[in-house]
Ligand code: AHG
Ligand code: MN
């Protein structure tokens with residue numbers, strides 16, 4: 001029984017996508033049992049970026065690492081590994097956030113796995129420290145009320161849902177499209193006192209509603225799982241901001257270029273949205289370090305442009 005309907009997936013990448021799906025099915029089963037199994041949210045260590053690692057972060061990382069070498073992955077870059085691992089494959093360099101939304105593990109809120117694929121380059125680091133526009137595939141698995149896969153190979157987007165009846169990811173939508181205008185924004189408003197002026201202005205204008213300079217009312221959302229925010233924006237629109245702020249540890253925000261921002265930017269642009277660091281398109285930029293953070297503003301084109309105008 002296949003783990004995904006293969007028809008729309010490029011043949012050379014099919015083994016990689018199948019390995020991601022097969023592992024995703026196992027991770028989804030572990031998540032679904034939650035506290036009936038082992039303690040998924042227990043703290044077990046700290047990663048290179050300074051995040052506390054939860055048990056599920058490490059379990060997911062180990063499972064994906066094991067599955068991807070035989071599927072053709074040569075270089076494996078993970079949030080949970082200090083440096084790039086060389087696996088048994090030959091063709092691909094794959095970056096992964098094995099478990100996105102760690103703070104939501106124990107609260108039964110959507111979490112996910114984010115991945116980005118390049119052709120394997122001259123060496124481990126060089127394979128990832130290159131323009132985001134050189135990605136050949138990117139996407140995420142979402143572990144939510146439904147388990148789903150959203151992926152791009154550079155010609156639009158594909159959305160699959162895992163059918164629990166036969167544990168196969170089935171295609172439900174092609175060509176996702178983010179409307180250019182939006183009335184919903186996402187930001188961690190708990191950090192308001194640290195925000196730079198352009199972010200403060202953006203939010204104040206939105207909060208002013210239809211009597212303010214934007215002339216419309218906005219709703220506000222924050223899940224604290226990038227995968228879930230991206231899924232909502234791909235499904236019904238909106239804009240997301242996680243920029244730099246005044247705290248030294250947040251000078252470039254919280255999200256990491258290689259395995260969070262670049263893959264989501266690829267998906268968003270393939271769905272007609274925009275993805276920037278507040279100014280420049282993410283896809284025109286390269287990381288200079290594996291775990292480098294970067295300010296991230298993405299979603300509805302008009303909103304992203306408006307933020308860029310305020311940024312100046
Ligand atoms: P991760 O769990 O992979 O470290 O990523 C967490 C990220 C992302 O999912 C989310 O957008 C953001 O952290 C939430 O940040 P706050 O805790 O500042 O809200
Ligand atoms: Mn983390």
Ligand code: MN
Nearest residue numbers: 097100101260
């Ligand atoms: Mn993450």
Ligand code: MN
Nearest residue numbers: 079097099100
């Ligand atoms: Mn993570």
